Amino acid sequence: MSAPEASVQVSFKNRAKTALADRTLKIAIDRTTGTAEAKRAVAVAAFPEFQDARARGRAIKDHVIAHLDHYLEQFERNATASGAKVHWASDDAEARAIITRICLDAKAKLVTRSKSMLGEEIGLPHALADAGIERVETDLAEHIIQLAGEAPSHIVWPAMHRTREQVAELFKIAHHPPPAADDPATMVQSARRELRAKFLGADIGISGSNFLVADTGATCTVTNEGNAELTTTPPRIHIVTAGIEKIVPTTAHALSLLRLLVRSATGGELTQYTTFHCGPKRPGDADGPEEMHIVLVDNGRTRMLANEFREMLRCIRCGACMNHCVVYRQIGGHAYGGTYPGPMGSVLTPVLNGLAGSRDLPNACTMNGRCAEVCPVEIPIPTLLRAWRIRSWRERLEPGSLRAGIGIWAVLARRPGLYRLASRIGVRAIRLFGKGGWIARLPLAGGWTAHRDLPRPTGRTFMDQYRAQQADKGDRP
Amino acid sequence: MTARDRILSAIRAALPQERPAPDAIAAEAKALLADPDTSRPRLVAEGLVDAFILKAEAIGTTIDRVGGMEAVPDAVRRYLSGYGLSLSLAVEPTPALTALDWTGLDTGTTLAPDQPAALGKALWGIAESGSMIVHSGADTPILLSFLPLHHIVVLQESDILSHLEDYAAQLAERPHPRNAILITGPSGTTDIEGSYVRGAHGPGFLHVILVASTD
């Protein structure tokens, strides 16, 4: 990644604090996640077989992961037979180099891009800019954040942190003519006008891929806007970037997962456009690109296959975990500081950027389990976040004061007598700080009491009360 | 070592040494699709045609039912007039459409920038989702499905399949086209505050002329 590694760590708390103070951001997040949550609930309720479909989706992904080498080779054979050129990239830098080289060799001036989180992950926008190539984002949300010079704040709605009023401000400056009003419909029309010429004038179209179909060699894009096909059809070259975990055995497996993906992402049943791209233009074809390149990217995925984060490779990037996350809904996506925000991002960012710089992310989780409940491929996200906490402890990444505190606690926890004594003293001491039933300020607990009061302890520890109760019971006949 | 070798050997190092033969993997993959009814939506009506219509209309597709292919040009005229559009459109150069009598309508095979409508023919419909399928080819320019504001699609009732898996089976039986596209409703976006707006980049209007089976 181009971001300095330590930045996620140093400023997560500051970024979260800034985000919490931003009222407009809260309005924007609530508007989109609220709608997404409600619509998903309706879609799932209308599909009583959803839980079975989830189990099947999970099994399909597990199957592919267990035979990943087999399927990648099969995909490569079939994609090559269709006329596409398959490239392999171990990391983000290799992927950027491959794509930039294709663009430069083709003397491309204008590149259109259909939203792909993998493109963001490998830092494609910057790489194209550095190579002097004009990049036009065609997904409406990506268009908005490109104008704003921002990174996506959500994997399905990258511009969800912006209110309509803010979008209108951007379009007024960038669109010629500017939109006549700031209702979403007028602004969407304006973007349609503005981007049409770009679609038709591009030298290269770059897309991501939701599925790589092993037995046909096709890649699959799903959009609601129709921008993927307008991105991939007119230019001379189509480049696909895809993570190696996107593979599925056949089209039928892809469609089975698609049912889960769309319902979980937007609450729709199918995206408006689901397109399988198989090789370049055929002899006689009425339209289509002359060259198709597929860049298969590892970038940490084989590491995940080998360690305790393997289950994360099931992720189909639906975004449901963030829509349902109490933390994400307070702070939005940018505060996480990585390409992927929310619960899934808190698992992935340490893989991509290193744990030392992103240790705060797995810690900023309430473990309420909502993400795992809604995840369409049953990824136990809280368990994976806990695995990062364990690693962080083993690798001694916590600050000394925290380690010391936990060290003391561990000594006590192994000695029940001492522990009870210490709790008895502690409970009495804490009571001294309270008035009535609540404590408003407590030394060493500012992180808690700054935002809410702490209930004042009753004066006796649980163990003391329990003992007394048991003794009472024993007295009875 | 190439990146390809590095990736494949890292995968092999992470997976068990003993690996099933390709046939066994294929059988396992197939078994994962067994009993599809347990994990897919039921149709919303008894018949395929009724289910298709209900689903398609629910996502904003409009439908006009006609008795035979020869009635298609009239249905197109009706649709264009209904929106007060000029009687001019691009027609996909597929024989089933070019063979029709287009007298009175201005038809061409390419879409002019200011032309609002294009007509194409879907290979199949899907009752589960109200989707229609288009394959690229010599007669089927993909852009005709995406550039116009009004996309009119001819679909034969006898070509309506039940579920997505039925389409996957059809696709598996023939050479894979460059593009295989499932179209499910008009283009839309929820990118501004999650509120739904039609006609983002693709067609804002999707109209189906549903042709009754002749047999």
Ligand code: SF4
């Ligand atoms: S972790 Fe699960 S819920 Fe979150 S984006 Fe991935 S698939 Fe969706």
